[in-house]
Amino acid sequence: MRDNLTPLFTEFTCGSLKLANRFVMSPMTRQFSPNGVPGDDVASYYARRAKAKVGLIITEGVGIDHPSAIGEGTMGEKNIPVLHGNAALSGWRTAVEKVHAAGGKIIPQLWHMGGIRQEATAPHPEAKSMRPDEMSEAEIAETISGFVRSAVNAKAVGFDGVALHGAHGYLIDAFLWAGTNQRDDKWGGDLPRRARFACEIVKAIRTEVGPDFPILFRISQWKLQDYEARLADKPEELKIITDILSDAGVDIFDVSTRIFSDPVFEGSEMGLAGWIRKLSGKPTMTVGGIGFDKELAESFSQPTAAVDNLDEVVRRFEAEEFDLVTVGRALLMDAEWVMKVESGIDFESFDLTAYSRLD
Numbered sequence: 001m002r003d004n005l006t007p008l009f010t011e012f013t014c015g016s017l018k019l020a021n022r023f024v025m026s027p028m029t030r031q032f033s034p035n036g037v038p039g040d041d042v043a044s045y046y047a048r049r050a051k052a053k054v055g056l057i058i059t060e061g062v063g064i065d066h067p068s069a070i071g072e073g074t075m076g077e078k079n080i081p082v083l084h085g086n087a088a089l090s091g092w093r094t095a096v097e098k099v100h101a102a103g104g105k106i107i108p109q110l111w112h113m114g115g116i117r118q119e120a121t122a123p124h125p126e127a128k129s130m131r132p133d134e135m136s137e138a139e140i141a142e143t144i145s146g147f148v149r150s151a152v153n154a155k156a157v158g159f160d161g162v163a164l165h166g167a168h169g170y171l172i173d174a175f176l177w178a179g180t181n182q183r184d185d186k187w188g189g190d191l192p193r194r195a196r197f198a199c200e201i202v203k204a205i206r207t208e209v210g211p212d213f214p215i216l217f218r219i220s221q222w223k224l225q226d227y228e229a230r231l232a233d234k235p236e237e238l239k240i241i242t243d244i245l246s247d248a249g250v251d252i253f254d255v256s257t258r259i260f261s262d263p264v265f266e267g268s269e270m271g272l273a274g275w276i277r278k279l280s281g282k283p284t285m286t287v288g289g290i291g292f293d294k295e296l297a298e299s300f301s302q303p304t305a306a307v308d309n310l311d312e313v314v315r316r317f318e319a320e321e322f323d324l325v326t327v328g329r330a331l332l333m334d335a336e337w338v339m340k341v342e343s344g345i346d347f348e349s350f351d352l353t354a355y356s357r358l359d
Contacts, residue, residue, distance in 0.1 A: 001350065002344065003301055004135045004292050004311065004314050005040070005295070005310060005314060005341065005342075006260065007022070007314060007318060008021060008022045008023065008310070008313070008317065008325060008341075009021045009022070009103070009315055009342065009344060010022065011024065011053070012021070012283075012323060012324065014214055014251050014252055015161075015211075015212040015213065015214045015251060015280035016160070016161075016213060016214065017056075017105060017143040017161055017214045018105075018255075019056050019105060020053070020055050020056040021053065021054075021228050021338070022055060022309060022317070022323065022325050023053070023054055023055045023324075023327060023338045023341075024054070024055060024056045024057070024058060024285055024324050024326040025046075025049055025054050025056070025057040025062055025079025025326070025327065025328075026058060026244065026257070026287050026326045026327060026328035026331070027058045027059060027061055027109040027163070027165070027218075028060055028288070028329075028332055028338070029060050029061055029075070029077060029080065030042070030045070030195060030358060031078055031080060032079060032358050033079050033080060033082075033088075033091070034046075034079050034267045035082035035087070035121060035123070036063065036070075036079075036080065036081055036082035036088050036292050037081065037082075037085075037087045037088045037091045038081045038088065038092055038094075038095055039091060039092040041093045041358050042081070042095060043091070043098045043099075044098065044356070045104045045358050046095055046099050046104075046117065046137075047095070047098035047099050047101070047347050048102075048335040048359075049102075049331055049335045050098075050100075050103060050105075050106070051102035051103065051214040051335075051338075052106070052335050052336040052341050053337050053338045054104060054331065054338050054340060055104070055105065055324075055338075056104070056105045056106070056107065056160075056324070057099060057104055057105065057106045057107070057215070057325075058106075058107050058108075058109050058163050058246060058254070059081075059095075059106065059107070059108045059109055060081065060109065060110050061080065061110075061111030061165055062080075062081050062082060062083045062108045062109060062110060062111055062150070063080055063082040063083070063111055064079070064083065064084075064110050064112055064146045064147050064246060065082070065083070065084035065110075065146040065149040065150050065151040066112060066142065066143055066146030066163040067126075067127035068070075068100075068109065068112075068113075068117060068127040068128060068129050068130055068149075069111065069112045069146065070082070070112075070113055070114065070123070071113065071117040071118055071119075071122065071123070071124070071125075071129070071283045072115065072117070072118045072121040072122075073113055073117055073211055073224075074116060074218075074224055075273060079121070080111075080139075081132075081272035082123075082153060083108055083110065083149075083150040084152050084153055086147060088312035089153055089156075092108070092157050092159075093157040093158060093189055093273070094151055094269075096157055096158040096159055097158070097280065100158070104167055105153075105160040106140055106159060106160060106176060107159055107160055107161040107162060107163050107180070107214070107216060108148055108154050108162060108163065108165065109156075109163040109164075109165050109218070109241060109348065110150050110151060110162060110164050110165065111165045111170065111172060112130065112143065112146070112147070112165075112171040112172070113129070113170050113171065113352065114129065114131060114132075114169075114170050114171030114172075114173075114174045115129055115130065115131040115171075115174060115180070116129075116135065116169055116170055116224060116225070116326075116330070117129040117130075117261045117346075124203060124229065126231050128144060130171055131174065131180070131185060132171075132174050132175045132180060132181040132187065132188060132197075133180075133181065133182050133183055133188075135187075135245060138256065138281070138297050139359075140187065140265045141199065141279075143171070144197075144200055144204055147164070147201045147204070147207055148201075148208055151205040151208065151209055153207050154212055155209050155314065159214060160176065160214070161214030161215065161216060161251075162205065162209070162213070162214070162215055162216070163215075163216035163217070163219050163254060164198075164201065164205075164215070164216065164218065165218050165219060166198055166217050166218050166219050167218040167219050167220035167224055167254075168218075168220055168222070168224050169223035169224045169225050169226075169229075169255045171259055172197065172198050172201065172233065173194075173219075173220070173231075174221065175187065175188070175194055175196075175197035175198060176195060176197075176231060176241065176269060177194070177223065178184040178194065178233055179223070179226065179229060179262045182344070186285055190208060190294075190321045191208050191237060191240045192240060192244060193194035194230040195241050195244045195245070198217075198244075198245060199245065199247075199248045200248075200274050200296040201287075202215060202217070202245060202248035202249045202250055203248045203249060204348060205249070206248065206249035209291050211324075214249065214252060215249055215250055215251050215252075215347075215357075216250070216252045216253070216254050217245055217252075217253055217254065217286075218253075218254040218255075218256055218274070218275070219231070219241075219242075219253055219254070219255055220254065220255070220257065220272075220293065221264065221272065222256075222258060225260070228295070231308040232328075234259050234265065235265055235275060235279060236323050239277060239279040239280075242276055242280035242282070243279075243280065244354075246280050246281070246282055251283070252282060252283045252284065252285065252323075252324070253273075253276045253277075253278055253280065253282055253283070253284045254285045254286065254287070255271075255273035255284050255285060255286070255287070255322070256287055256288070257271060257273070257286070257287065258288050258289070258296065258297070259288045259289040259295050260273070260286045260288040260290060260313070260316075261289075261309075261312055261316065263286075271316070271321060271322075273285065273286040273287065273322040274291050274316065274319075274321030274322065277320065277321060277322060277323070283323040283324065284322045284323060284324070285322060285323070285326045286313075286316070286322040286324070286325060286326060287308045287326035287328060288307070289326070290309065290310075290325065290326075290327050290330065291306060291307065291309070291327060291329070291330035291337070291347055292304050292305070292306060292307060292329060292330065292350055293306075293307045294350075296329065297326070299329065299350050300352065303350075304349065304350035306330075306346070306347035306348055306349045306350065306352070307347075308346075310341065310346065313325055327333070329350060329354075330347065331352050332355070333350070333351050333354035333359070334347070
């Protein structure tokens with residue numbers, strides 16, 4: 001291992017979460033859970049990465065206990081796991097046990113697709129998709145309760161924390177973003193009111209899971225429906241959001257960007273993870289283009305070569321821009337990617353067929 005990579009192999013602790021190193025597997029939709037139930041193949045998929053020294057695994061997005069949480073979206077999603085019902089919970093318990101036996105930690109990403117879910121799609125085609133401007137007070141309350149029930153289930157089956165998908169235009173982010181939240185009541189308008197939905201979810205989960213069970217929150221500027229979207233145009237706006245979420249009980253921000261090193265505000269080279277860490281005082285996770293020369297969307301249409309850009313990762317890590325390094329595509333196609341980093345073995349080029357396999 002190169003000497004300068006040593007910082008990425010140091011331990012990390014947050015509440016009850018103790019990690020052996022700074023590498024995290026990013027949540028990536030896999031579509032291998034028929035009827036929402038993860039089987040032994042899903043459990044083994046995660047366990048292989050834990051055995052190969054991935055410090056923390058964040059699962060694919062998992063549908064919360066709400067009828068319209070999941071369905072087909074922009075990628076034609078099917079066979080998405082859920083975190084309610086005896087069969088699904090039993091499947092997740094097996095996955096957690098296998099990951100723990102392999103020496104890893106695992107956290108589920110709780111997901112509500114919101115308006116990105118196509119109407120009349122399984123598993124509950126009768127349920128209407130949720131959009132901020134159309135939701136009643138009762139629907140908002142029930143959706144929050146669905147997040148809470150699934151978070152409680154996550155703790156009950158042995159997960160090491162819980163992550164909320166608050167990015168990419170899905171329901172929580174749809175409330176945060178002015179482009180999809182045109183309400184003028186207590187759930188919309190200025191930034192504090194647009195952040196209320198996310199805040200109430202976090203607060204309600206914190207009440208039920210206790211003070212030491214880590215809550216992660218994925219946040220982004222970009223949206224699936226608009227890659228150029230901006231959640232915040234200046235640091236002061238971003239601080240309003242992160243302060244509200246931090247006060248509500250978020251422990252770690254999972255900061256999603258297309259390229260981890262891209263600057264976010266004029267006058268600074270610092271990426272979004274760095275800004276959120278600086279403004280919130282909370283640990284952050286960086287993601288985007290680590291290990292490859294193309295960002296995610298481009299890799300679907302252009303040849304994508306493996307690159308070793310870890311020197312820049314370490315430079316920014318030591319500048320205290322982030323605490324954890326989240327890797328997606330590289331770990332999707334190569335369970336032993338972290339071990340190769342440690343051993344100095346060359347990485348594999350991107351293989352698009354990895355999305356259709358559960359290696």
